[in-house]
Amino acid sequence: MNVINDKLRVEDNKWIGTRTVRPDGADKVTGRATYAADNTMPGMIWGKVLRSPHAHARIRSIDTSKAEALPGVKAVVTAKDIVDFPLETSVMLGIQDMRWMCRNVMAREKALFHGHPVAAVAAINEEVAAAACALIAVDYEVLPHVIEIEDAIKPDAPILHDFAKFEGKPSNIAGTMTAKLGDVEVGFAEADIIVERTFRTRPIHQGYIEPQACTVSYSADGRATIWSSSQGQFMVRAMTSLLTGVPQSNIRAIPAEIGGGFGAKTIIYLEPVALLLSKKSGRPVKMVMTREEVMRATGPTSGSFSTVKIGAKKDGTFVAAKGDFYIQAGCLPGGPLRGPVGCSFAPYDIPNVLSVGYDVVSNRSKVAAYRAPGAPLGAYAAECVVDEIAEKLGMDRLELRLKNTAGPGTKAAYGATFGKVTFEETIEAIQNHEHYKAPLDRNPRPGVKRGRGVASGFWYNAGGESSAQVNITEDGNVVVTTGHPDVGGSRASIANVAAELLGVDHSRVSVLIGDTASIGYSNLTGGSRVTFASAMVVTQSAEKVIGQLKERAAKIWKIDPEAVNWDNGEATPAGPNAGQFPPLTLADLAAKATETGGPIGAGVQLNTTGADPGFATHVVDVEVDVDLGIVRVLRYTAAQDVGRALHPSYVEGQIQGGVVQGIGWALSEEYLYDKQGRLDNAGFLDYRMPVCSDVPMIEAVMLEIPNPKHPQGVRGVGEAPIVPPLAAISNAVYDALGKRFYALPMSPPKVLERLDEV
Amino acid sequence: MTDIRYLAPQTLDEAVGAFAAAQGAARILAGGTDLLVQMRAGTVKPGLIVDIKKIAEMTEIAEAPDGGFRIGAAVPGATLAEHRGFGKAWPGVLEAINLIGSKQVQGRASPGGNLCNGSPAGDSVPAMIAANAMVTVQGPEGRRTMPVEAVPAGPGRTNLKPGEIVVSFTLPPRAPGSSDAYLRMIPRTEMDIAVVGLGVSLTLQGGVVTAARVGLGAVAPTVLLVEDAAKALVGSRLDDAALEAAAAACRAACNPINDKRGTIAYRTKVAGVLLKRTVAIAAARAGGN
Numbered sequence A: 001m002n003v004i005n006d007k008l009r010v011e012d013n014k015w016i017g018t019r020t021v022r023p024d025g026a027d028k029v030t031g032r033a034t035y036a037a038d039n040t041m042p043g044m045i046w047g048k049v050l051r052s053p054h055a056h057a058r059i060r061s062i063d064t065s066k067a068e069a070l071p072g073v074k075a076v077v078t079a080k081d082i083v084d085f086p087l088e089t090s091v092m093l094g095i096q097d098m099r100w101m102c103r104n105v106m107a108r109e110k111a112l113f114h115g116h117p118v119a120a121v122a123a124i125n126e127e128v129a130a131a132a133c134a135l136i137a138v139d140y141e142v143l144p145h146v147i148e149i150e151d152a153i154k155p156d157a158p159i160l161h162d163f164a165k166f167e168g169k170p171s172n173i174a175g176t177m178t179a180k181l182g183d184v185e186v187g188f189a190e191a192d193i194i195v196e197r198t199f200r201t202r203p204i205h206q207g208y209i210e211p212q213a214c215t216v217s218y219s220a221d222g223r224a225t226i227w228s229s230s231q232g233q234f235m236v237r238a239m240t241s242l243l244t245g246v247p248q249s250n251i252r253a254i255p256a257e258i259g260g261g262f263g264a265k266t267i268i269y270l271e272p273v274a275l276l277l278s279k280k281s282g283r284p285v286k287m288v289m290t291r292e293e294v295m296r297a298t299g300p301t302s303g304s305f306s307t308v309k310i311g312a313k314k315d316g317t318f319v320a321a322k323g324d325f326y327i328q329a330g331c332l333p334g335g336p337l338r339g340p341v342g343c344s345f346a347p348y349d350i351p352n353v354l355s356v357g358y359d360v361v362s363n364r365s366k367v368a369a370y371r372a373p374g375a376p377l378g379a380y381a382a383e384c385v386v387d388e389i390a391e392k393l394g395m396d397r398l399e400l401r402l403k404n405t406a407g408p409g410t411k412a413a414y415g416a417t418f419g420k421v422t423f424e425e426t427i428e429a430i431q432n433h434e435h436y437k438a439p440l441d442r443n444p445r446p447g448v449k450r451g452r453g454v455a456s457g458f459w460y461n462a463g464g465e466s467s468a469q470v471n472i473t474e475d476g477n478v479v480v481t482t483g484h485p486d487v488g489g490s491r492a493s494i495a496n497v498a499a500e501l502l503g504v505d506h507s508r509v510s511v512l513i514g515d516t517a518s519i520g521y522s523n524l525t526g527g528s529r530v531t532f533a534s535a536m537v538v539t540q541s542a543e544k545v546i547g548q549l550k551e552r553a554a555k556i557w558k559i560d561p562e563a564v565n566w567d568n569g570e571a572t573p574a575g576p577n578a579g580q581f582p583p584l585t586l587a588d589l590a591a592k593a594t595e596t597g598g599p600i601g602a603g604v605q606l607n608t609t610g611a612d613p614g615f616a617t618h619v620v621d622v623e624v625d626v627d628l629g630i631v632r633v634l635r636y637t638a639a640q641d642v643g644r645a646l647h648p649s650y651v652e653g654q655i656q657g658g659v660v661q662g663i664g665w666a667l668s669e670e671y672l673y674d675k676q677g678r679l680d681n682a683g684f685l686d687y688r689m690p691v692c693s694d695v696p697m698i699e700a701v702m703l704e705i706p707n708p709k710h711p712q713g714v715r716g717v718g719e720a721p722i723v724p725p726l727a728a729i730s731n732a733v734y735d736a737l738g739k740r741f742y743a744l745p746m747s748p749p750k751v752l753e754r755l756d757e758v
Numbered sequence B: 001m002t003d004i005r006y007l008a009p010q011t012l013d014e015a016v017g018a019f020a021a022a023q024g025a026a027r028i029l030a031g032g033t034d035l036l037v038q039m040r041a042g043t044v045k046p047g048l049i050v051d052i053k054k055i056a057e058m059t060e061i062a063e064a065p066d067g068g069f070r071i072g073a074a075v076p077g078a079t080l081a082e083h084r085g086f087g088k089a090w091p092g093v094l095e096a097i098n099l100i101g102s103k104q105v106q107g108r109a110s111p112g113g114n115l116c117n118g119s120p121a122g123d124s125v126p127a128m129i130a131a132n133a134m135v136t137v138q139g140p141e142g143r144r145t146m147p148v149e150a151v152p153a154g155p156g157r158t159n160l161k162p163g164e165i166v167v168s169f170t171l172p173p174r175a176p177g178s179s180d181a182y183l184r185m186i187p188r189t190e191m192d193i194a195v196v197g198l199g200v201s202l203t204l205q206g207g208v209v210t211a212a213r214v215g216l217g218a219v220a221p222t223v224l225l226v227e228d229a230a231k232a233l234v235g236s237r238l239d240d241a242a243l244e245a246a247a248a249a250c251r252a253a254c255n256p257i258n259d260k261r262g263t264i265a266y267r268t269k270v271a272g273v274l275l276k277r278t279v280a281i282a283a284a285r286a287g288g289n
Ligand SMILES: Cc1cc2nc3c(=O)[nH]c(=O)nc-3n(C[C@H](O)[C@H](O)[C@H](O)COP(=O)(O)OP(=O)(O)OC[C@H]3O[C@@H](n4cnc5c(N)ncnc54)[C@H](O)[C@@H]3O)c2cc1C
Pocket: B027, B028, B029, B030, B031, B032, B033, B034, B035, B036, B037, B052, B073, B074, B099, B100, B101, B102, B105, B108, B109, B110, B111, B112, B113, B114, B115, B116, B117, B121, B122, B123, B124, B164, B165, B166, B167, B191, B192, B193, B194
């Protein structure tokens, strides 16, 4: 299977690589798409969450009697109703530890952040539910809180969890992760130049437009149906099952259309609570978060505090790299250490590497995955240090990178030994790009300075479990079902693949997303895996279907199935029988399906492998208004190895989206807390994501170097593009101003303050 | 669960009557782009809403024979932008009003709402102050007029008396060689709230400033009229020394807070920068040389 299908030679492709109309487009632009909050049911009631008003407090008791007595209230739940996972034993679902998830969906011993759920109510309408929440009496013992990493790791910091120990002592460092190669001490001793710098970034939110929402109906027979939007209906089923004790076989999770997730919807908040409320009340329960709840209480990604040290020879050869990455986990363990620890130095062939990640808890909402989780934090530090080394050695920034690129056989500190590596190609693509060669007018007007920066990035990519079913309808059309919520265009890409393989017009293929009862287990939409993995299972399913179609034709013609060809959506007799019978179309064969053996269709379920890593190199021009401290991005070009762009518009969209999120991270987005430990900017006005007019058109340079381990050559594309922008923009601002920034975001007040420093 | 009554009277007398009778439980609704947001957030819970958009005087733009303008308090920004003469006479006031929100918001948002909402960061207010605009107010005790800068009392508060409604803004006729401009500093390029906003109105004769007014927003509890900045400009040829003196006056007038939108140091410095930039635009528009 691991060969690029002969029939899929790029130049012969009719559908793959074309910009077909997106299957979800019409519904989305006409408002018909049903997102999670659009579902309603007869008899449905509303659930609301009561949240902690304190950043850190022990919960002495909760009295729900007044709320329960309020007319219209149908059920109340607290942590007592959620399955308890004792602290001693870890129970994992994927990368999520249920000890933390059960405490995240409902505060148990302590409220750990302002906004932490402490109880939930279901009532006949939202107003009654809100009024009931206000009647719940929680007796809190308010504790000192800690928000920032540097405060949380001080010896006298308030400790969040008694069970967390670091170096034998109670600590807010809840865990570490190390990647090691060679001996860095030896390496640094050989270096002619060493640059060591410390960097800070702030937590930022994924900023999906659709707030979390669900409807859950728990029936008298103990079976539950969940309608919600997520990055994995199977994750919703499994996690809800674990947190409520209802077996997976009794839960059907139906994925709604999703309005963005970017990693954040790989965990759940509402579904188990709504299920328990529905079970208690006997009514379907709907819960919808407000934007403020989303900002306060769902995972942003981590802030970081990192020190990176790189040593190089005079000729630019890297000899050693060391990274210490303190990563915010939020209130419970589980920050994305794997990102900075594994990815920061992975693009380079460095013999001695020591990368250590520290998982730091503090009184903030628990972080959730965000596009290449943690990798941008590490790349920010590493790629800024690389830039400084190039400057100190007087070398071209891209030539220095080229000199050190990882290649086939390079061992990465995180453990992998690379096969084909396509990092060099991304650097060369930028070197040869008109943008990089274009002269830059550094002082276009008084008070305005411009600069250009580059940076590279790496992301692992992933394969994993996927299921697909390809069915031929009775009228001879094609329905493909996969098990992955479509966040980034997977339906459009899969439609192109199915049309190509079956040789039918694209308009005859429908791609649907199955619920947990209608398709086999499929892992999360995340890790840049879905197009890679589902194209693989759909390819294998389609090949089985083609086999069946040939058999049916052979039966009708009474010849050997081997002597039948499938071309352009028709069976034709081949070899000695060529020309003996008129071709049979998909419609002809579908019409005769019953006589020739029954329904035509096939499914494949696989644990897919072969998702090789992704590399990207970016160049950016910025302009700084030196009197106001405003940094604007003028031009941005991102080169990435995308394997094969099944649907180029979506690949470009992924690259552009990742870059824009990186621009926000670098320049304007940040979580701001007040002295009481409350988030101060829980809304899009003061949480400054870029708007359209803040960013130029991002040019995506798609390098189509087929992944030899995939039938269409696909490589994951969604995450690598958010890895380089933080450093690329920082390096560009330095180029413009001659002053380096070691903290993000480079917002106007901070830029002006730095410019005013003597 | 709380009932809200809604009235849309045709006359000012009816509106004032209903508004005053509700004794503080009522809110005036112009475009609603502040009010509805605040109601959704639960920060205001009116028992009565008095919609003023059906009152002719409040949605009119009238040009007086002497070239002055009277703008109804509830005129939306988009309507003002479509008026033939207004943007020529008062480009700064118009650009300030048109900076409010987005296309959608412009279809509703009014200068009266912007002023009465009481935000120190309201965009139209510094420009109106620079324009020397007067507001006509009607309440249970009849009509009165007051300068725009006398309306704000602090964040979210005004000096309007109970039951009083802002009816219109009156902008004076323009002397030859006059123009105005408004600039704001926002971190984004749009859909944002001013960290500093600054309006300037100038009259130039033979390259010399004969009249000037400066309105400064988002740097103090209320939008400010900066008379010292105007003094520094009047009589000058907008040379560097005069501009620096005016910028210094703006910085000195600042009494900002450190908050999520900006630091004291940042706001103060930016007030001076915006003064110079806004003056340059107003002077160019005035045809000054
Ligand atoms: C998405 C968005 C973006 C925005 N961007 C900006 C911006 O860039 N700059 C900016 O300054 N503002 C902005 N705003 C705020 C708002 O749009 C403006 O303040 C607008 O001018 C308010 O006008 P309105 O007619 O909608 O007022 P309303 O909401 O109708 O009223 C505002 C307040 O004033 C009172 N009121 C209204 N009219 C009168 C009157 N005639 N007499 C007495 N009281 C009255 C109301 O009772 C209410 O308390 C934005 C709002 C939104 C939703």
